[in-house]
Amino acid sequence: MQYPRPLSPHLQIYRPQLTSVLSITHRFTGLVLSFGLIFLVFWLGCLALGPEAYVFGQRVFSTAVFKLCLFGCTFSFYYHLGNGVRHLFWDAGYGFDLRTTYRSGWAVILFALSLTLLTWIFSL
Amino acid sequence: MTKAEPNFRPALARAKGLGTAHEGVRHWWGQRLSALLLIPLSLWFVMSLGRHLNSDYQTLVVWIAQPWIGTALALLISSLFYHTYLGLVVIVEDYIHSPFGKYFSILFVRTFCLGLFTLSLFFILRIAILGTSL
Numbered sequence: 001m002q003y004p005r006p007l008s009p010h011l012q013i014y015r016p017q018l019t020s021v022l023s024i025t026h027r028f029t030g031l032v033l034s035f036g037l038i039f040l041v042f043w044l045g046c047l048a049l050g051p052e053a054y055v056f057g058q059r060v061f062s063t064a065v066f067k068l069c070l071f072g073c074t075f076s077f078y079y080h081l082g083n084g085v086r087h088l089f090w091d092a093g094y095g096f097d098l099r100t101t102y103r104s105g106w107a108v109i110l111f112a113l114s115l116t117l118l119t120w121i122f123s124l
Numbered sequence: 125m126t127k128a129e130p131n132f133r134p135a136l137a138r139a140k141g142l143g144t145a146h147e148g149v150r151h152w153w154g155q156r157l158s159a160l161l162l163i164p165l166s167l168w169f170v171m172s173l174g175r176h177l178n179s180d181y182q183t184l185v186v187w188i189a190q191p192w193i194g195t196a197l198a199l200l201i202s203s204l205f206y207h208t209y210l211g212l213v214v215i216v217e218d219y220i221h222s223p224f225g226k227y228f229s230i231l232f233v234r235t236f237c238l239g240l241f242t243l244s245l246f247f248i249l250r251i252a253i254l255g256t257s258l
Contacts, residue, residue, distance in 0.1 A: 027215065030208075030211045030215075031212075031215065033208070034208045034211070034212055037204065037205070037208060037240065038240070040201075040204075040244075041240050041243060041244050041247070044244055044247040044248065044251070045243070045247050047181070047184055047185055047188065047247070047251050048246075048247035048248075048250035048251045048254070049250075050254075051181050054181045077166070077170070081163065081166065081167075084159055084163075085163070087159075088156065088159065088160070091156060119170070119174070122174060123174060123177055
């Protein structure tokens with residue numbers, strides 16, 4: 001029987017750092033947001049297909065499961081937005097030194113958490 | 125002598141021809157340009173949703189049916205689906221290794237994004253039409 005060739009340990013041994021963790025989170029939040037897109041289309045559909053459709057939509061939007069998903073999407077949105085801007089600065093050539101990278105990284109986390117909380121407190 | 129149009133490829137790349145992936149820079153630029161567009165558009169949309177939290181059906185439909193609002197929403201949807209498509213393609217390229225799986229996964233992502241995008245545009249048009257008669 002053919003065994004796959006062994007790989008030296010990587011993920012299980014490399015120490016997680018702010019840089020790598022934020023990077024994979026950026027990708028993960030992007031993936032979450034692409035599923036969130038379905039909700040956006042659903043919302044548009046509820047509006048487009050008449051008042052009865054909208055009533056159905058409101059019932060869906062009031063469930064706890066949906067609100068949990070929406071909370072996850074809110075954080076993902078603000079995180080992806082903040083880290084995305086960080087990426088754009090890198091693309092323009094700014095902020096590559098380690099100190100700035102770490103500072104901007106913490107700023108992104110702060111931005112995402114605080115705006116998520118603000119948005120949800122505001123909407124209560 | 126005609127002016128050469130700006131080419132962002134480095135000189136060596138132009139001399140050697142396209143590499144193994146055959147393309148990629150357009151993908152990179154598309155991702156950045158759509159991201160730049162999405163910054164104001166998505167923030168505007170989130171704030172608008174916040175303002176309309178307790179609005180009823182009629183208010184929302186009439187709001188979207190306004191020319192600037194509907195257009196901005198359509199622009200948001202367009203950049204959003206383009207940006208999402210590019211991002212998902214990168215994820216597929218990184219994690220799916222078999223050429224067969226890669227090809228069909230990218231095909232699926234394209235179908236998903238194009239399909240939902242067209243549906244969204246139809247919905248926006250529908251809302252705009254509904255809004256003018258209310």
